[in-house]
Amino acid sequence: MANQPTHREFTLDVVRQLQDAGYIAYWAGGCVRDVLLGREPKDYDVATNAHPDQVRELFGKRKTLEVGLSFGVVIVVGTKSAGNVEVATFRTEGDYHDGRRPSHVAFCTPEADAMRRDFTINGMFYDPVHQQIHDFVEGQRDLGNGLIRAIGNPGDRMREDKLRMLRGVRFTASLEFQLDEATAQAIRSMSSEIYVVSAERIAQELKKMLIDRHRANAMSLARELNLFQEILPEWKLGEPQYEDDWTNTLQALHLLDEPSFELAFAALVQAVHRHNTANGLEAEIVSAIVKRFRLSNREHDRIVWLVAQLPTVETLHQRQPSVWKRLMSHDGFAELVALARVVALAEEQPLDGVLFCEEMFKQLSPEQIAPALLLTGDDLIQLGLQSGPDFKRILEAVRDAQLNGEISTADEARQLALKL
Ligand code: ATP
Numbered sequence: 001m002a003n004q005p006t007h008r009e010f011t012l013d014v015v016r017q018l019q020d021a022g023y024i025a026y027w028a029g030g031c032v033r034d035v036l037l038g039r040e041p042k043d044y045d046v047a048t049n050a051h052p053d054q055v056r057e058l059f060g061k062r063k064t065l066e067v068g069l070s071f072g073v074v075i076v077v078g079t080k081s082a083g084n085v086e087v088a089t090f091r092t093e094g095d096y097h098d099g100r101r102p103s104h105v106a107f108c109t110p111e112a113d114a115m116r117r118d119f120t121i122n123g124m125f126y127d128p129v130h131q132q133i134h135d136f137v138e139g140q141r142d143l144g145n146g147l148i149r150a151i152g153n154p155g156d157r158m159r160e161d162k163l164r165m166l167r168g169v170r171f172t173a174s175l176e177f178q179l180d181e182a183t184a185q186a187i188r189s190m191s192s193e194i195y196v197v198s199a200e201r202i203a204q205e206l207k208k209m210l211i212d213r214h215r216a217n218a219m220s221l222a223r224e225l226n227l228f229q230e231i232l233p234e235w236k237l238g239e240p241q242y243e244d245d246w247t248n249t250l251q252a253l254h255l256l257d258e259p260s261f262e263l264a265f266a267a268l269v270q271a272v273h274r275h276n277t278a279n280g281l282e283a284e285i286v287s288a289i290v291k292r293f294r295l296s297n298r299e300h301d302r303i304v305w306l307v308a309q310l311p312t313v314e315t316l317h318q319r320q321p322s323v324w325k326r327l328m329s330h331d332g333f334a335e336l337v338a339l340a341r342v343v344a345l346a347e348e349q350p351l352d353g354v355l356f357c358e359e360m361f362k363q364l365s366p367e368q369i370a371p372a373l374l375l376t377g378d379d380l381i382q383l384g385l386q387s388g389p390d391f392k393r394i395l396e397a398v399r400d401a402q403l404n405g406e407i408s409t410a411d412e413a414r415q416l417a418l419k420l
């Protein structure tokens with residue numbers, strides 16, 4: 001049987017081939033951190049002193065892709081089981097003029113490459129062939145002490161790339177580490193400049209923070225550092241009436257169990273929506289927030305729907321079957337109930353609506369929730385009705401009657417339509 005290399009084995013082999021050809025080559029960055037923490041890295045990155053064209057020469061043009069060539073990155077293509085690996089030439093980055101990206105890159109030693117990375121725990125190399133750590137930034141010490149610390153001068157490093165401020169929050173929360181005080185100070189003093197980072201990059205970080213189980217701590221730390229207020233000013237955190245909402249929101253976020261990003265985001269902003277609708281303020285606020293982050297239409301629609309429907313769950317057990325059956329046939333229903341559950345728990349509100357939904361969802365078959373239509377628009381035309389505004393009203397009324405169990409045959413449906 002042909003052996004199927006894992007991603008790890010494949011990247012180790014890439015390192016070995018580079019070394020056999022006389023180059024320096026290591027695993028680099030986040031994967032080293034994860035290996036030293038005893039966690040399985042999402043992916044392994046390779047760093048080498050071979051230049052991009054030498055990497056392509058060694059592995060062959062057909063087995064390599066030149067994405068990010070100007071950054072010295074070549075992708076070496078592996079088998080289906082192994083995936084691909086990014087092979088990056090050790091590089092320094094020129095000045096950051098805009099707080100977002102370097103003006104140019106230059107190839108350099110491993111040590112200088114380590115210096116351009118963001119945090120010490122992300123700045124190490126590991127030679128998997130000789131099983132040796134190459135740590136120029138005291139990353140091992142900080143990893144042992146559970147500390148997120150910028151490499152070099154924290155102020156300079158945050159100024160270069162402002163996204164690092166949010167990355168610092170994310171790593172601190174998700175690893176359950178402490179944020180080094182000087183690094184925290186630098187972030188606090190620069191938090192208002194996070195806006196120079198593109199909405200997409202901010203959203204990407206927010207996504208990673210919200211799907212991680214440490215999401216509540218991440219939001220709490222982001223607030224302490226004044227970053228949260230910058231990226232979500234709609235949460236008027238200076239105002240005392242928002243404090244209880246904030247405490248409850250953190251609790252709701254904490255209670256979510258492996259939520260999608262959309263669900264966690266809805267939990268994060270539902271209180272803002274509620275506050276606005278209760279006070280006659282802008283009702284489209286969540287839509288506006290989501291658009292500012294340039295989320296996809298799918299994400300937009302789901303988040304807006306969840307937030308808008310949340311209040312209906314509470315009293316759903318007192319409504320007609322047609323109301324809750326319609327809601328149940330929406331493919332976001334399970335997420336809606338999960339949201340309603342954590343919000344009710346956090347606010348110590350009764351769970352009747354939630355329990356009712358959970359029970360009905362378990363008991364009823366899809367056919368019971370959304371039975372086949374008894375009557376269509378074509379049927380109405382056959383009955384001699386003109387298509388027009390009344391059409392929809394009649395069809396919906398017939399559907400309601402069906403869902404409420406008042407009618408169950410096509411004949412009854414036609415009779416009701418004629419009466420209407
Ligand atoms: P994750 O587990 O989220 O993938 P990671 O550390 O692997 O974490 P990546 O974004 O995949 O993060 O980046 C890989 C490595 O590149 C980092 O470990 C770090 O060394 C470096 N890096 C990434 N983004 C930056 C940045 N904005 N500034 C400096 N170095 C960075």
Ligand code: MG
Nearest residue numbers: 030031042043
């Ligand atoms: Mg990574």
